[in-house]
Amino acid sequence: MFEFEDVWFKRQNNWILKEINWQVKAGERWGILGLNGSGKTTLMQLINGYMWASEGKITVFDQVFGQTSLPDLRQSIGWVSSALQQRLYEHETAEEIVASGRFATIGLHVKATEELMETAKEQLRLSGGAHLIGKGYEICSQGQRQLILIARALMAQPKLLILDEPCTGLDLVAKRNLLNHIEEIAKNSPMTTLLYITHHTEELLPCFDKMLLLKEGQIVAKGATHDLLTKESLSAFLGEPINFERQVDGQVTTYLNRKS
Known part of the structure; x- marks a missing residue:
């Protein structure tokens, strides 16, 4: 699906990403774990071509950045991110925003056909957002906006779906519902490659089943989740001892092991 070869990224004379080497194959499901400021969102923006590597080579769908049409490439990538959320047009309805996902554009720049809008409404229904049809994006809650973004991302049946901290700002119920929906997407779309970016292990x-640990702009480790999502590995990654709890459904919760 994509490959980073010795990629570095600099902003204002500061290296945000350093020596990134990473390959993701079709159908893989990766969790990317990193603390705030580790470079997670920058990494995703490089995949989408919204930023350019300062050094190194990025290949997406066998297309080398700098030698391909980014608008065409983006139509095969579904992206859910607060960085994207802030760029959308608040005067549009939920289904108009979802429809724009067909073209990977901010706003609809073509005449919306009846077929296109019906498809957008159906995607909202499938995402559990039937109640949002006709509702203005500007009056939607954070949880509703995230649902709209996921429906938008799925509109073009993407080869690659990137979920960049989609639970940010959600209450417990909205978070649970969104995670359940993501689990359904993974179950019903076995050929879609998924990247889930977070700094919360319980998500x-x-x-x-694959995991990448990112810290201070560098890959600390990558591989099978069951090898990396351990008390020892996470304690070393965070630089502090933690308590580790694996739930019945396989999800993991961590707690800092503070002395009283």
């Missing part, structure tokens, strides 16, 4: 669903 790493069992379907994410």
